[in-house]
Amino acid sequence: MKSLHRMLAASLALGAASALSAKEELNLFAWSEYIPQGVLDGFKQETGIEVNYETYASNEELLSKLLAGGGAYDLVQPSDYAAEVMIKQKLLAPLDKAQLANLKNLGPQFRHLPHDPADDYTVPYMTGTVGIVVNTAVVKDPIRGFGDVFQPKFKDRIVVLNDNREIVTWALYTLGVSANAISKENIEQARPIVARWIKLIKVFDSDSPKTALLNGDVDLGVVWSGEAAILWKENKKFQYVLAAEGAHQFIDVLAIPVAARHKAAAHQFINYILRPEVSKLISDEFPYTNPNLEARKLLSPEQLANPASYPAGGKLETFHDIGKLAADIDRLMTDLKSGR
Amino acid sequence: MNAPVRAGPPGDGVGEAMEADDTPVPAAAELDRRKPRLLAWLLLAPLLVWLAGFVVAPTAILFVYSFCERDEVGRVVYHFTWDNYRRVFDPIYLHIFWRSILYAGLTTVICVVIGYPVAYFIARAREEWRHKLLLLVMIPFWTSFLIRTYAWITILKQEGLLNGFLQSLALPVAPLDLLYTPTAVVIGLVYAYLPFMILPIYGSAEKLENAVIEAAYDLGAGPLRAFSAVIVPLTMPGIAAGTLLVFVPAIGMFAITDLMGGAKVPMIGNVIQNQFLQARDWPFGAALGVVFMLMFAVTYWIVQRRGAQMA
Amino acid sequence: MPASAARPRVPSGLKLLHWFLSGWTVLVFVFLYVPIAVLVAYSFNASRLNVVWTGFTLDWYRRLWNHAPLLRAAKNSLIIASLTTVLAVVLGTVGAWLLHRYRYRAARGIQTLVAIPMVMPEILMGISLLIFFATVGLGLGFTTVIVGHVTFCFPFVLVAVQARLKGLDPALEEAALDLGATPLRAFWLVIVPCLRPAIVAGALMAFTLSLDELIVTFFTTSAASATLPIRVFGMAKVGLNPMLNALSAIFIVATVAFVFFSDYLKKLNR
Numbered sequence: 001m002k003s004l005h006r007m008l009a010a011s012l013a014l015g016a017a018s019a020l021s022a023k024e025e026l027n028l029f030a031w032s033e034y035i036p037q038g039v040l041d042g043f044k045q046e047t048g049i050e051v052n053y054e055t056y057a058s059n060e061e062l063l064s065k066l067l068a069g070g071g072a073y074d075l076v077q078p079s080d081y082a083a084e085v086m087i088k089q090k091l092l093a094p095l096d097k098a099q100l101a102n103l104k105n106l107g108p109q110f111r112h113l114p115h116d117p118a119d120d121y122t123v124p125y126m127t128g129t130v131g132i133v134v135n136t137a138v139v140k141d142p143i144r145g146f147g148d149v150f151q152p153k154f155k156d157r158i159v160v161l162n163d164n165r166e167i168v169t170w171a172l173y174t175l176g177v178s179a180n181a182i183s184k185e186n187i188e189q190a191r192p193i194v195a196r197w198i199k200l201i202k203v204f205d206s207d208s209p210k211t212a213l214l215n216g217d218v219d220l221g222v223v224w225s226g227e228a229a230i231l232w233k234e235n236k237k238f239q240y241v242l243a244a245e246g247a248h249q250f251i252d253v254l255a256i257p258v259a260a261r262h263k264a265a266a267h268q269f270i271n272y273i274l275r276p277e278v279s280k281l282i283s284d285e286f287p288y289t290n291p292n293l294e295a296r297k298l299l300s301p302e303q304l305a306n307p308a309s310y311p312a313g314g315k316l317e318t319f320h321d322i323g324k325l326a327a328d329i330d331r332l333m334t335d336l337k338s339g340r
Numbered sequence: 341m342n343a344p345v346r347a348g349p350p351g352d353g354v355g356e357a358m359e360a361d362d363t364p365v366p367a368a369a370e371l372d373r374r375k376p377r378l379l380a381w382l383l384l385a386p387l388l389v390w391l392a393g394f395v396v397a398p399t400a401i402l403f404v405y406s407f408c409e410r411d412e413v414g415r416v417v418y419h420f421t422w423d424n425y426r427r428v429f430d431p432i433y434l435h436i437f438w439r440s441i442l443y444a445g446l447t448t449v450i451c452v453v454i455g456y457p458v459a460y461f462i463a464r465a466r467e468e469w470r471h472k473l474l475l476l477v478m479i480p481f482w483t484s485f486l487i488r489t490y491a492w493i494t495i496l497k498q499e500g501l502l503n504g505f506l507q508s509l510a511l512p513v514a515p516l517d518l519l520y521t522p523t524a525v526v527i528g529l530v531y532a533y534l535p536f537m538i539l540p541i542y543g544s545a546e547k548l549e550n551a552v553i554e555a556a557y558d559l560g561a562g563p564l565r566a567f568s569a570v571i572v573p574l575t576m577p578g579i580a581a582g583t584l585l586v587f588v589p590a591i592g593m594f595a596i597t598d599l600m601g602g603a604k605v606p607m608i609g610n611v612i613q614n615q616f617l618q619a620r621d622w623p624f625g626a627a628l629g630v631v632f633m634l635m636f637a638v639t640y641w642i643v644q645r646r647g648a649q650m651a
Numbered sequence: 652m653p654a655s656a657a658r659p660r661v662p663s664g665l666k667l668l669h670w671f672l673s674g675w676t677v678l679v680f681v682f683l684y685v686p687i688a689v690l691v692a693y694s695f696n697a698s699r700l701n702v703v704w705t706g707f708t709l710d711w712y713r714r715l716w717n718h719a720p721l722l723r724a725a726k727n728s729l730i731i732a733s734l735t736t737v738l739a740v741v742l743g744t745v746g747a748w749l750l751h752r753y754r755y756r757a758a759r760g761i762q763t764l765v766a767i768p769m770v771m772p773e774i775l776m777g778i779s780l781l782i783f784f785a786t787v788g789l790g791l792g793f794t795t796v797i798v799g800h801v802t803f804c805f806p807f808v809l810v811a812v813q814a815r816l817k818g819l820d821p822a823l824e825e826a827a828l829d830l831g832a833t834p835l836r837a838f839w840l841v842i843v844p845c846l847r848p849a850i851v852a853g854a855l856m857a858f859t860l861s862l863d864e865l866i867v868t869f870f871t872t873s874a875a876s877a878t879l880p881i882r883v884f885g886m887a888k889v890g891l892n893p894m895l896n897a898l899s900a901i902f903i904v905a906t907v908a909f910v911f912f913s914d915y916l917k918k919l920n921r
Contacts, residue, residue: 027874032885037720052874053720057885060617065870067415068778069785088413162603164618203520204603207887211490212602214703215497217519230890234700286889323412330619335432337606338439376753384755387746391764394802398779399767458679461672463848468914470848474855475910476680480687481859482906483899484883490891491686494693501689534683536807539856543849544814557665567668574818581814584766585807585856592772612772622778629775636770637763644759 025050026265029065030077031252032057034126036285043272049265057207066091066257074260075269080251081319083122084115088321092121093256099267102274110291113251114318122253123270126288129311130166130248133228134220135213137237145244146170149220150197159212159221162204164333165319165326166248167194170222173246180320187328195336213238228308229287240307242314249316251291283309399633406627414620424627433611433628437635440608443597444590447529451537451586452579454530459541459578460571474542477535489528489599496524496600520602528596533589537582544578588636608632687903694896711893712901718894721882725898728879731793732861735800739857742801743808744850748842751816752824766810768803776803777870784871795871796878800861807860808853815849 024047028035032055040051054071056062059082065071066086078086086092097103103123110124134143143149149158160167169179171190203212209223210231222243231238254273256266272278279295287309290296296304304310322329376384406424409417427433462473480488495501496519503515518524552574556566572579594609603610612632615625697706715721746765750758768776780799781791789795823845827837843850865880872881879898886892 031888032882033889054872054874054877055881055885056869057888058617060620061869063414063620064616064778065781068781068870070781070870071791071873085414089415162598164614198604201604202602205598208890210700210890211493212520214700215493216499217497226888230700234698321413323414324410324621327410327615327619327621327624330614330621331432334436334606334611334614337604338432338436374752374754376755380749380753380755383745384749384753384761387742387749388761390742390802390805391761394780394783394798395764395767398776398783399771401779401782402775454679457672457675461676471851472910473676474851475906477683478855478859479903479906479910480683482862482902483687483690484879484895485863485865486880486883486887486891487690487895487899488686491689491693494689495686531682531686534679535859536856539852540811540814540849543811543852544818546848577814577817581810584810585769588766588769592770609772613774616774616778626775629772632772633767633770637767640763640766641759644762 024048024262024265025052026262026269027052027054027072027074027260028077028269029054029056029062029071029073029075031055034077034252034286036281038285039273039278039281042278042281043269046272047265047268049268051269072259072261073257074262074266076255076257077125077252078255080113080115080253081321083253083255084321086255086257087116087121091258093258093260093263094120095123095256095270096263096267099264100271100274102271105274105276105279105292105294107291107293110251114320115251116253122255123274124291125252125254125273126282126286127249127251127291128225128288129242129250129314129316130161130222130224131228131240131242131308131311131314132220133213133223133231133238133240133308135216135237136239138219143220144241146174146222147245149222149243150200152200154220155200156202157219158201159203159205159209159218159223160201161209161223162206164329165322166222167197167333168329169248169319170243170245171197173243176245179246179248179317180322182322182325182329184325184328187325187332191332191336194333198336225308225311226286226288229306232306232308233287240311242311242316245315247314247316249318251318399630402626403630405623406630408623408626410621410623416622421623424624425631427624428627428631433608436606436608436611437632439605440591443525443529443607444587444593446526447533447590448537448583448587450526450530451534452582455534455537455582456541456575456579459538459582460545460575462538463542463545470546474539477538481532481535485595486599489596492524492528492531492600493519496527519600520604522601522605525597525601525605528600529590529593532593532596533586536585536589540581540585541575541578544581545575591636592632690896691900691903694893694900696893696896699892700890711897715894715897715901721879721894721898724877724879724882725902727793727876728862731796731800731876731878732858734797735804735861736854736858738797738801739805739808740850740854742805743853743857744812744843744846746805747809747812747816748838748846751813751819765806769806773803773864773866777867780867781870790873791871791876792873793876796868796876799867799871800864803864803867804857804860807856808850811853811856812846812849815846819845 026049028051030053035053040053043049044051054073056065059079062076062078063082063085066073066076083092100123106124110127111119113124116122132143132145132149139154141148168182168187168190171193172179172182172186174193175186175189177186202218203209205212208227209221210227212218213221213231214234225240228238228240232240254270256263260266273282274292276292276294276298279290279292280298283290283295283299283303287303287306289309290299405416407420407422409419409421409423411417458477462470462477465473493500498515498517498519500519502518506513506516518527552570556570561569592609592612594607594613597603597605597607597610608628612625612628615621615628619625693704694711695707695709696704697708697710698704749755750761755761776799780795780802784791784795819842823841824834824837827841828834832840863880864878865884868878869881872878883891883895886895
């Protein structure tokens, strides 16, 4: 009997010990091709935490999978408006700022943003803009805004994002309406403008608009700054400019879902990303706009000179979630595209 | 001979019925053999359970969603409404349904025309070559879809390989502007679905006995007549299968129109996808999907019945 | 004219037909393989952006060899596709046989249900399966992915096998039973061999569909079971890496070589 007790005690102790020494892991659900492998490896080496990296290719996929009940993730990487939706639906856990000492590295213009005014739930990761890219070897005219882009002489030489909300927003910008002041009425006001534009557009592409530009199938377009930055790195003839009428700035953030099981590890990861030398690695791999000002000090002059990575001026706005109006926008665009 | 000659002219009405699946009905005494008893149902059980769990249940979930509403934040609210179905029957969407059907139909027809001779050739090829040829038909599609499509873009773009090739032939033709047009979409669709026409036709045409064809010739038929009166009818199940396996999935296809058509013209697949992604209006997307699937199910049901009535 | 015993007499019209068919088949194969040739060629492209040709390099093959996540995704895809094919073939073949052999009253309904996964848009299937799995508490991973794939693939096998069954002589099974075989043995030893071409066709279709499946997989996968299409799709944002071309090229060359050398090896072994 005594030996049985001893065996039980021993196995309990073993069990407890293995639970304690169980490898911590981090379940990351993020954009694919947005976190360099080097960063993940470095994190693992330093902390011993295994990162399970699951990917998606759009905010909507992230939201759909989460809302349909998928996976228990520790860290997600939504864009600003998606984070706003998640905050409203109480899907995000408040951050413990005590564990995030490196927050001070972020530029003040990236704090207290509309989607999360108190910075309670999100930490900026990378930012970007939506603007105009021009193949200056072919297009000699000065292009400063949407009016310049959508001219009849560029018919069938234009690429735009396949994003209904973006396109309608640009139309509204030309009417002087702010991105978040969308309403049923001004969606209809945008209709004739978009209808005219659609006839001039050759390609709608949100995944890789740079392809059409590199192929020479189009000469100018309205694309993500990341795409334009890659184009500029490839060939300096691709210039980027923010539209004079108004431009959309997006912030991709890191956030911790309410159901996360490894919140401490998640905080560690965020703090790790905020280190200047780690953030530099991200900028090296992906030429997006880095909100970490300490990291920017480590970037090369060529990186900082990229007009798409660090564009000048522009009336920048971030998107809010527009709720049910998204359906109205979708309907308008489907109607217009279908009726060509 | 494992391909019996089709039953003779349509029955004179005396005691001749046809089965739902078109096989000739055996004599009354053997009718009992075909009646499913307990064992037959037990054997079918795995299929039924699978269908119940992974087809019926998910469809039921969608059906429920289609009557719900979405709230401001994008959540599904269990509040009964007919609104979504009313929106489905908006001319915009009906027009898109119709367009998708047209593209799918065109793709299917082209696939039959291009694919049938290939399937026939492989089916009649020497034994050791048959499986090799089949594999060779399929292997291109074991590459990644995106890479494959980008290869097509490289070929079809204005400064692409196709135009380069045509130019090198010094033909007095202007460079073709194929990419991002409906033509490119059809090329892409045919490319993607051709194997799914070739394989089923092969599956049913294989081992079409020489003797049957010889008999046709002996009876005085020329090659054309032998083809149309003997070979085609015998391979008809394969053609029907291929048509089903191409037409049906093709209606819902959207990735090719996006990549090779420049996403200019929405297909029903795009619209439904958008409702779940960009518009985040799941109930409406579900309603579109339910109507779409219902249209298919009803048509398929009717076609099965018609198939039974035809002799 | 008496038919020769050794070789069937071939009318000249038929010979012409044969040449026509061979030529047509060659053209179709050219159509199928031109993009593949381009794809393989670009795997040697020095430019990282898979768009314009800038020079020759073997770099991408080297990088692919070291890129663990991509290789793991490829492995996952192969495992999932293989298991899916096996299950789809079993479900499809047995289902087709039973529906043919017995007159179930619910046959038309079952037939329609079987066809539904083919018509259901992938996003609907993905999201509804995810909701279903979440409701019954089934964790995401290889199992859920394979379930999704099999559901989507087995109708193709079933339809292909059914097409062949339509031309099958009903006397065959009877003959086997008369000779003393149990229905199971009759099925396995007589029917299945006759169905082999259709089963092979169905298996090839199922395998291909599973390899390229993206949307349903996205909603039913975990990090561990991520497949190649999921990794590839996200790469478009930064430019499809020629490593992917290299991966595809290796796969193509390996399978084509296997096709041509497999019976060369068989002959050597005899």
